[in-house]
């Protein structure tokens with residue numbers, strides 16, 4: 795059974811809804827899924843998972859959330875080389891620049907992105923949640 799981690803930050807619940815669909819997709823594919831908030835996930839845990847989904851909304855000015863998510867992610871990205879990774883998150887008024895920058899960053903880390911990052915404008919609709927499930931399946 796493959797092991798999948800879903801590591802996410804969500805201020806108002808939109809990215810959390812996406813995280814739950816990613817987890818459901820991975821579970822449907824037979825994976826053992828663990829969900830974490832940033833304070834619970836560290837670089838030494840990366841090796842214990844076959845695939846990792848990271849979720850964070852666009853914050854600041856088109857950046858990852860800086861109080862909890864960014865410090866966690868900066869700490870783990872050195873361990874992502876060769877790892878199957880998926881990205882997802884919600885945004886508001888922007889055009890998704892934070893996700894394009896994040897994908898470039900993860901690619902530079904040497905991770906294997908299983909798909910384009912899944913984005914949702916505000917609360918995810920059925921289509922975005924289906925994309926999240928597909929992301930979870932691809933990671934499993």
Ligand SMILES: Cc1cc2nc3c(=O)[nH]c(=O)nc-3n(C[C@H](O)[C@H](O)[C@H](O)COP(=O)(O)O)c2cc1C
Pocket residue numbers: 803804805806807808809810851852853854855856857884885886887888889890915916917
């Ligand atoms: C402090 C703050 C900064 C934000 N910055 C951006 C931004 O740069 N670009 C954007 O598209 N949305 C931005 N947003 C909107 C959020 O990404 C959007 O509300 C998202 O749905 C929040 O997801 P969550 O419910 O998972 O916290 C910002 C929201 C807040 C509160």
